Amino acid sequence: MEVIELAIEVLKEAPWNVNQIDEAMMQRLRASIQKYGLVQNLVVRQIADGYEVLSGNQRLRLLREFKVTKVPCVIVSLEDGHARLLAQVMNHIHGDDDLGLRAELIREVMQVLPESEVLAVLPETLDGLKSMASLGQETVAGYLQNWQKAQAVRLRNLVFKLTQEQLQSVEKAIYQILPEARRQQGVSPNARSTALYLICKSFLDKENKP
Amino acid sequence: MVEICNDMVAITMCAGSVMVSTAPLQGDGRGSIPTSALYNLRIIPISREDAKKVIVRHHYSHTLPGGTKMCFGIMRNGKLLGVMVFGVGPFYGYKLVMGATPEDVVTLTRLWLSGELPKNSESKVLGIALRSLRKETSLKFVIAYSDPAFGHLGIIYQATNWLYTGFSTAMPLYDIGDGTLHHSRSLAQRLGSHSIRYLTQQGINAQIVPQQAKHRYIYFLDESWSSRLTVPILLYPKKECDAGGSH
Numbered sequence: 001m002e003v004i005e006l007a008i009e010v011l012k013e014a015p016w017n018v019n020q021i022d023e024a025m026m027q028r029l030r031a032s033i034q035k036y037g038l039v040q041n042l043v044v045r046q047i048a049d050g051y052e053v054l055s056g057n058q059r060l061r062l063l064r065e066f067k068v069t070k071v072p073c074v075i076v077s078l079e080d081g082h083a084r085l086l087a088q089v090m091n092h093i094h095g096d097d098d099l100g101l102r103a104e105l106i107r108e109v110m111q112v113l114p115e116s117e118v119l120a121v122l123p124e125t126l127d128g129l130k131s132m133a134s135l136g137q138e139t140v141a142g143y144l145q146n147w148q149k150a151q152a153v154r155l156r157n158l159v160f161k162l163t164q165e166q167l168q169s170v171e172k173a174i175y176q177i178l179p180e181a182r183r184q185q186g187v188s189p190n191a192r193s194t195a196l197y198l199i200c201k202s203f204l205d206k207e208n209k210p
Numbered sequence: 211m212v213e214i215c216n217d218m219v220a221i222t223m224c225a226g227s228v229m230v231s232t233a234p235l236q237g238d239g240r241g242s243i244p245t246s247a248l249y250n251l252r253i254i255p256i257s258r259e260d261a262k263k264v265i266v267r268h269h270y271s272h273t274l275p276g277g278t279k280m281c282f283g284i285m286r287n288g289k290l291l292g293v294m295v296f297g298v299g300p301f302y303g304y305k306l307v308m309g310a311t312p313e314d315v316v317t318l319t320r321l322w323l324s325g326e327l328p329k330n331s332e333s334k335v336l337g338i339a340l341r342s343l344r345k346e347t348s349l350k351f352v353i354a355y356s357d358p359a360f361g362h363l364g365i366i367y368q369a370t371n372w373l374y375t376g377f378s379t380a381m382p383l384y385d386i387g388d389g390t391l392h393h394s395r396s397l398a399q400r401l402g403s404h405s406i407r408y409l410t411q412q413g414i415n416a417q418i419v420p421q422q423a424k425h426r427y428i429y430f431l432d433e434s435w436s437s438r439l440t441v442p443i444l445l446y447p448k449k450e451c452d453a454g455g456s457h
Binding site: 096098099100101104131132135136138139140141143144145147148151161162 | 252253254255256257259260263264267279280282283285288289290291313338339342343345346347348398402403
């Protein structure tokens with residue numbers, strides 16, 4: 001396997017590259033290269049007017065942005081079919097992190113590095129990272145006790161399926177009684193539900209009038 | 211008083227799309243000396259998102275059902291080697307027990323354990339989960355289904371002393387031509403109804419796809435409720451009586 005430093009001008013993005021990256025992920029890749037440098041060589045093959053990048057097209061864009069002049073590359077000699085296949089292999093053949101082990105590792109990292117540094121290079125949001133780091137930290141008993149408390153205060157749902165016409169009538173009635181519902185809301189945090197309750201109560205009161 | 215029958219009877223409850231069963235390789239390929247390894251198993255609460263990642267990848271259904279209520283991970287030496295999910299299950303499941311409400315029951319909707327875990331791990335983790343549910347919640351009973359279409363008999367439920375109540379009535383799935391089979395509940399959520407007449411009126415060509423009934427088991431967390439069971443308790447189905455596997 002030949003590893004050689006090539007001038008960045010001779011490196012060409014593969015026009016058939018299907019791997020896309022959004023700006024948020026690009027920013028993380030940028031931060032990673034700025035922090036750790038280019039730790040993985042690009043994989044290229046020689047073509048008529050230079051070298052086509054099979055693996056590392058996103059990194060190549062960033063290296064251009066960083067005004068890098070020489071790029072370490074692994075050069076392979078492959079026909080079109082195998083070049084495309086290798087690109088797919090490099091993009092898709094990888095293991096999956098065990099969630100438990102990853103949580104432990106993230107906890108270790110977050111103990112020694114500031115949150116902002118971790119977030120700059122990993123795809124998770126702060127909430128996602130905290131949730132992951134907390135994996136295994138809560139007891140089953142505590143979790144179930146909280147679940148039980150939540151069940152006790154949970155507001156109940158009633159789901160109605162309405163046609164457009166029916167919906168308009170229901171919405172109109174709710175809208176009309178909404179100011180009164182807001183005044184009479186009581187413990188319910190949901191004014192529209194209270195409005196529906198008042199409409200039903202009014203109906204029942206009329207029905208049950210002697 | 212609950213009558214024990216030798217014959218299986220069809221009960222008019224629906225298993226719906228709750229593909230409740232255990233890992234395809236449950237009982238197979240596990241280590242043969244479980245005792246010490248079983249003591250190292252730990253059950254932890256996990257997020258729905260984490261449970262979904264594992265279930266989609268490893269469980270034979272590759273889906274996490276709607277109505278998920280609680281998710282637990284099974285860990286050994288820091289590795290997450292299993293997931294157990296409880297959810298709402300079939301809408302009328304609570305009616306199996308007289309006087310019960312939907313708040314009294316959860317359904318074990320998914321259980322997957324890695325082949326790395328020793329034999330009897332299912333019973334061990336299920337036992338821990340049921341004891342915790344009994345101790346920390348006001349739930350009265352748990353329902354589980356085993357899908358004979360995948361060769362499952364519900365051996366772990368038998369091993370942990372659940373009551374067998376025969377086959378649930380198979381809930382059909384719906385094909386609306388979008389390449390996915392839909393459960394009636396998800397179709398009603400998406401389109402407002404799963405009524406074939408209504409869907410046809412709306413120009414949707416919906417077809418009913420019959421499904422096989424599932425073995426249904428019930429476990430009483432509150433023993434005093436067991437006398438309220440509205441269906442007979444049957445003998446456990448056995449492998450020799452069934453063309454399926456040993457699950």
